[in-house]
Amino acid sequence: MDLESYIRALPKAELHLHIEGSLEPEMMFALAQRNGVTLPWDSVEATRAAYAFSDLQSFLDLYYAGAAALIHERDFHELAMAYFARAHADGVVHAELFFDPQTHTERGIAFETVLDGLERACQEAQTRYGISSRLILCFLRHLSEDEGFATLEQALPHLGRIHGVGLDSSEKGHPPSKFTRLFARCRDLGLHVVAHAGEEGPPAYIVEALDLLQVERIDHGVRAAEDPALMARLAREQVPLTVCPLSNIKLCVFDRLEQHNLRQLLEAGLKVTINSDDPAYFGGYVGQNYLETAIALGLSRAQLKQLARNSLEASFVPEALRSPWLSVLDSLPTD
Numbered sequence: 171m172d173l174e175s176y177i178r179a180l181p182k183a184e185l186h187l188h189i190e191g192s193l194e195p196e197m198m199f200a201l202a203q204r205n206g207v208t209l210p211w212d213s214v215e216a217t218r219a220a221y222a223f224s225d226l227q228s229f230l231d232l233y234y235a236g237a238a239a240l241i242h243e244r245d246f247h248e249l250a251m252a253y254f255a256r257a258h259a260d261g262v263v264h265a266e267l268f269f270d271p272q273t274h275t276e277r278g279i280a281f282e283t284v285l286d287g288l289e290r291a292c293q294e295a296q297t298r299y300g301i302s303s304r305l306i307l308c309f310l311r312h313l314s315e316d317e318g319f320a321t322l323e324q325a326l327p328h329l330g331r332i333h334g335v336g337l338d339s340s341e342k343g344h345p346p347s348k349f350t351r352l353f354a355r356c357r358d359l360g361l362h363v364v365a366h367a368g369e370e371g372p373p374a375y376i377v378e379a380l381d382l383l384q385v386e387r388i389d390h391g392v393r394a395a396e397d398p399a400l401m402a403r404l405a406r407e408q409v410p411l412t413v414c415p416l417s418n419i420k421l422c423v424f425d426r427l428e429q430h431n432l433r434q435l436l437e438a439g440l441k442v443t444i445n446s447d448d449p450a451y452f453g454g455y456v457g458q459n460y461l462e463t464a465i466a467l468g469l470s471r472a473q474l475k476q477l478a479r480n481s482l483e484a485s486f487v488p489e490a491l492r493s494p495w496l497s498v499l500d501s502l503p504t505d
C-alpha cells in the first residue's frame with residue numbers, strides 16, 4: 171500500500187479544527203455574493219494570494235474578515251458539510267469542531283444561528299458518512315473574561331449540544347490566567363476544557379493552562395520542547411497535544427516542515443496528534459498534514475499508526491464507541 175493510501179486507511183479523529191478556518195475562498199465568495207457582503211478582496215485568486223502570513227495575528231486578521239461572509243443558519247451548515255466531506259475522504263471517523271461564537275455575535279448574528287447550522291451538519295455527517303462529532307465553543311482570548319462570561323450565558327440553554335470549551339485567537343499577551351474564573355465555571359457545568367497554548371506563547375502558558383484552567387488537552391503545545399521539566403510532565407501525565415504541522419509552517423512557528431519538532435515530541439513519549447487547524451488557509455486537510463509530515467520527518471508506519479491511535483484515545487468519545495475504530499487500526503500492518 172502506498173503511503174497516501176495507508177494514511178487514508180488509518181481510522182483517525184480530528185481534534186483541532188476551527189470550522190471557520192475550513193471556509194475555502196470559493197465558498198467565501200459564493201456566500202458573500204448570496205448574502206450581499208463585501209469582502210476585502212476582488213476575487214478568489216486575490217484571496218488565495220493574500221494567504222502569506224508572517225505570524226498568528228497576520229492570519230487572524232484575514233480569518234475574521236473571511237468569516238463575515240457567514241450570516242445564515244444554512245451558511246454554517248454548508249460550511250460544516252463541506253468540511254465533513256473532506257474529512258471523510260481522509261479517513262476521519264470522529265471530529266471535534268471548534269467554533270468561535272464571538273466572531274459572529276459581534277456582527278449581530280444570533281448564537282443560535284451558528285449553533286443550529288453546525289449541529290444540523292453534525293447530525294447529517296453521522297447519517298451520511300458515519301462520522302461522529304462534537305462541538306467545542308472557543309472563547310476569543312483577545313477579548314475580556316467578562317465577554318467570555320457573557321458568551322457562556324448565551325450558551326447555557328444549549329449545553330446539551332456543546333461538549334466543551336476552548337481558548338483561541340491571539341496568544342501572546344493573553345495568558346490562560348486571564349480566564350481562570352471562566353474555565354472554573356465551565357468545568358463546574360460539566361464541560362470538557364481545552365486551550366491553545368505554546369503555539370506562539372511561551373512554555374509557561376502551557377503550565378498555566380494545565381494548572382489554572384485544568385485543561386484536558388493542549389492545542390498546539392509545540393513550544394513545550396523548550397522546557398525539559400514540562401516535557402517530562404506532559405509525557406508522565408500523557409496530556410494530549412493537538413499539533414497542526416502545516417499551520418505551524420504557514421504561521422512561521424517553524425521555518426520548514428523538516429525542522430518541525432513533532433517527531434521529537436512523539437519519541438519523547440508525549441501523546442501527540444496530527445490535525446489541520448484552519449485547512450482552507452494553511453494548505454491542507456488532516457490527511458495532507460499526515461502525509462507531508464511523514465515525508466518531511468521520515469515517520470515510520472508504526473509512528474503514523476501511533477498518531478492515529480493517540481487521536482482516538484485523546485477524543486472525548488466514550489471508550490465503547492472508540493473500540494471498533496481501535497480494532498480496525500490494530501488490524502493494519504506496520505510494514
Ligand SMILES: Nc1ncnc2[nH]cnc12
Nearest residue numbers: 188338339340366447448
Ligand atoms: N491556530 C490558531 N491559533 C489561535 N487561534 C486560532 N483561531 C483559528 N486558528 C487559530
Ligand SMILES: [Zn+2]
Nearest residue numbers: 338366389447
Ligand atoms: Zn487552532
